[in-house]
Amino acid sequence: xxxxxxxxxxxxxxxxxxxxxxxxxxxxxxxxxxxxxxxxxxxxxxxxxxxxxxxxxxxxxxxxxxxxxxxxxxxxxxxxxxxxxxxxxxxxxxxxxxxxxxxxxxxxxxxxxxxxxxxxxxxxxxxxxxxxxxxxxxxxxxxxxxxxxxxxxxxxxxxxxxxxxxxxxxxxxxxxxxxxxxxxxxxxxxxxxxxxxxxxxxxxxxxxxxxxxxxxxxxxxxxxxxxxxxxxxxxxxxxxxxxxxxxxxxxxxxxxxxxxxxxxxxxxxxxxxxxxx
Amino acid sequence: xxxxxxxxxxxxxxxxxxxxxxxxxxxxxxxxxxxxxxxxxxxxxxxxxxxxxxxxxxxxxxxxxxxxxxxxxxxxxxxxxxxxxxxxxxxxxxxxxxxxxxxxxxxxxxxxxxxxxxxxxxxxxxxxxxxxxxxxxxxxxxxxxxxxxxxxxxxxxxxxxxxxxxxxxxxxxxxxxxxxxxxxxxxxxxxxxxxxxxxxxxxxxxxxxxxxxxxxxxxxxxxxxxxxxxxxxxxxxxxxxxxxxxxxxxxxxxxxxxxxxxxxxxxxxxxxxxxxxxxxxxxxxxxxxxxxxxxxxxxxxxxxxxxxxxxxxxxxxxxxxxxxxxxxxxxxxxxxxxxxxxxxxxxxxxxxxxxxxxxxxxxxxxxxxxxxxxxxxxxxxxxxxxxxxxxxxxxxxxxxxxxxxxxxxxxxxxxxxxxxxxxx
Numbered sequence: 119x120x121x122x123x124x125x126x127x128x129x130x131x132x133x134x135x136x137x138x139x140x141x142x143x144x145x146x147x148x149x150x151x152x153x154x155x156x157x158x159x160x161x162x163x164x165x166x167x168x169x170x171x172x173x174x175x176x177x178x179x180x181x182x183x184x185x186x187x188x189x190x191x192x193x194x195x196x197x198x199x200x201x202x203x204x205x206x207x208x209x210x211x212x213x214x215x216x217x218x219x220x221x222x223x224x225x226x227x228x229x230x231x232x233x234x235x236x237x238x239x240x241x242x243x244x245x246x247x248x249x250x251x252x253x254x255x256x257x258x259x260x261x262x263x264x265x266x267x268x269x270x271x272x273x274x275x276x277x278x279x280x281x282x283x284x285x286x287x288x289x290x291x292x293x294x295x296x297x298x299x300x301x302x303x304x305x306x307x308x309x310x311x312x313x314x315x316x317x318x319x320x321x322x323x324x325x326x327x328x329x330x331x332x333x334x335x336x337x338x339x340x341x342x343x344x345x346x347x348x349x350x351x352x353x354x355x356x357x358x359x360x361x362x363x364x365x366x367x368x369x370x371x372x373x374x375x376x377x378x379x380x381x382x383x384x385x386x387x388x389x390x391x392x393x394x395x
Numbered sequence: 396x397x398x399x400x401x402x403x404x405x406x407x408x409x410x411x412x413x414x415x416x417x418x419x420x421x422x423x424x425x426x427x428x429x430x431x432x433x434x435x436x437x438x439x440x441x442x443x444x445x446x447x448x449x450x451x452x453x454x455x456x457x458x459x460x461x462x463x464x465x466x467x468x469x470x471x472x473x474x475x476x477x478x479x480x481x482x483x484x485x486x487x488x489x490x491x492x493x494x495x496x497x498x499x500x501x502x503x504x505x506x507x508x509x510x511x512x513x514x515x516x517x518x519x520x521x522x523x524x525x526x527x528x529x530x531x532x533x534x535x536x537x538x539x540x541x542x543x544x545x546x547x548x549x550x551x552x553x554x555x556x557x558x559x560x561x562x563x564x565x566x567x568x569x570x571x572x573x574x575x576x577x578x579x580x581x582x583x584x585x586x587x588x589x590x591x592x593x594x595x596x597x598x599x600x601x602x603x604x605x606x607x608x609x610x611x612x613x614x615x616x617x618x619x620x621x622x623x624x625x626x627x628x629x630x631x632x633x634x635x636x637x638x639x640x641x642x643x644x645x646x647x648x649x650x651x652x653x654x655x656x657x658x659x660x661x662x663x664x665x666x667x668x669x670x671x672x673x674x675x676x677x678x679x680x681x682x683x684x685x686x687x688x689x690x691x692x693x694x695x696x697x698x699x700x701x702x703x704x705x706x707x708x709x710x711x712x713x714x715x716x717x718x719x720x721x722x723x724x725x726x727x728x729x730x731x732x733x734x735x736x737x738x739x740x741x742x743x744x745x746x747x748x749x750x751x752x753x754x755x756x757x758x759x760x761x762x763x764x765x766x767x768x769x770x771x772x773x774x775x776x777x778x779x780x781x782x783x784x785x786x787x788x789x790x791x792x793x794x795x796x797x798x799x800x801x802x803x804x805x806x807x808x809x810x811x812x813x814x815x816x817x818x819x
Contacts, residue, residue: 231593233591233593236707237700240762255754262624268665268702271698271699
């Protein structure tokens with residue numbers, strides 16, 4: 119009973135997606151779609167209704183091929199499925215609040231005493247700007263000087279960097295300048311660098327003036343924002359602004375930019391040539 | 396009532412009932428009923444005490460573990476934990492029996508086995524001593540009873556020996572010498588004290604922080620090359636919780652950095668750590684070639700996750716009781732244990748990692764499983780039986796091979812940064 123295969127050529131996109139979804143779901147995993155198994159239980163359309171039935175390996179492959187290409191088409195047409203992955207790295211002196219900024223952005227929480235980061239921590243968050251989605255893959259690095267020898271591993275290939283300093287500590291601003299310098303010299307030339315003056319809620323203890331930071335940012339083509347992870351001021355905005363700038367950058371270089379639920383290694387095979395519609 | 400249904404008594408009732416003898420979790424509903432039916436069943440093994448519990452199908456619970464850390468998990472985690480404790484308790488009986496038959500400090504009489512490049516040199520070939528060593532290795536891998544842990548650690552790691560070479564007042568004098576001084580290391584330590592396991596009640600208390608401060612500051616004075624490196628705060632905190640006294644914790648920290656781990660692991664450019672990471676990358680390619688190839692194709696450098704494991708000795712990643720079981724073996728067998736355990740973590744997640752297509756997915760898989768590894772026996776079994784043997788000797792050779800590359804890389808970076816400064 120290979121009705122699943124027969125049906126492939128003539129369905130509308132929606133029904134195809136439905137059909138292929140079930141196929142993908144059942145045999146998507148490599149563990150399940152093993153070669154040598156002759157028949158697979160799948161959802162098949164027998165002309166009137168959907169029911170469980172048996173289909174052959176070839177039909178299952180056909181379904182998967184259709185799923186893969188169908189999904190790709192939908193992604194191109196629909197646009198809403200298009201997610202751009204962007205690697206973002208946070209750099210800055212110890213205790214400037216890098217982890218707090220990320221946590222405020224990703225889970226919206228703040229704790230007074232954030233565990234010190236060792237090596238680096240990873241987070242991800244999706245931001246939508248102008249109908250496009252940017253998925254940030256955030257690397258939050260350790261601040262202590264001796265950990266800086268690890269930093270290249272994290273900023274290599276980053277689309278954006280947020281250099282964080284503490285407005286109540288001018289030494290951290292000096293350190294931030296060094297990071298900017300290193301990024302401009304070592305990172306890729308189109309890395310977007312943002313400067314975050316954190317702890318902006320502690321105005322009375324301020325050591326770095328907004329004017330000083332603004333001048334520096336302008337001279338170096340950086341995007342400056344004074345943030346506070348504690349009160350959430352400007353935290354989402356800085357990431358949103360980066361996302362906006364990232365979507366303006368053309369063309370898409372990241373081959374992984376388009377995320378499909380299908381697996382890229384599931385290449386179409388000859389058996390699938392029957393459904394080239 | 397919640398306490399009672401976690402008791403090993405009930406757990407084992409189910410285990411005996413199960414026909415295939417596996418540790419499969421019985422159906423949740425019947426489990427619950429069984430617990431209600433035995434409201435007075437109390438365990439003698441101090442099961443994890445539950446502070447809050449929602450008796451729903453998922454049973455998410457918050458409980459305090461043996462060392463005072465609050466753990467959030469589900470009911471299965473608690474069951475695993477209790478089962479592991481029961482195993483350790485049974486293991487404890489073996490230790491007491493050995494003490495009774497061989498004398499209290501039987502594990503002290505070990506032959507000095509050393510690898511010096513040419514081969515194995517055994518200082519004493521007395522059969523009884525050799526059997527003691529083998530027995531000790533076996534026992535330690537099965538877990539040291541928490542009560543005996545301070546004593547056994549001090550002796551197997553060589554900390555006791557190290558301490559015996561200096562006057563008894565060494566630690567007190569060291570602490571006195573630190574008073575009234577301010578060093579960059581001290582400032583960094585003070586900054587990190589409230590950020591070290593901030594949810595732990597004792598470490599969050601003034602006494603706890605003062606103790607931790609003295610240990611870390613004391614060590615920064617003992618070895619100014621290391622001074623203070625972030626990461627040591629977690630290690631020292633856990634040592635304090637186990638060893639109970641500051642001085643013992645201090646000596647464990649000293650022996651750890653000076654003898655157990657590779658040198659320069661925590662120095663000012665972490666060069667030792669860089670070497671270890673490169674060695675690990677090679678070992679992963681050798682021991683888990685499928686994972687290594689898959690991750691490489693993805694452009695994922697494993698060291699971005701493993702650096703933290705090696706610098707904190709898993710203290711920040713594994714549940715504390717599992718970490719300490721790893722440390723049991725670490726102090727007894729040396730730094731190669733870290734490679735075994737790290738490889739085991741990858742090995743245990745092999746299939747899921749191979750199915751992951753994005754870096755974020757892999758990191759998520761590793762992080763979520765490592766936080767829930769409440770069964771150290773499973774981890775150590777994979778680490779030592781499934782990974783294949785790696786002698787300290789081969790790892791030393793690997794390190795020698797990687798050292799020049801690391802030094803060159805660090806030098807190059809330093810020079811690049813210096814040219815940046817001069818251009819300015």
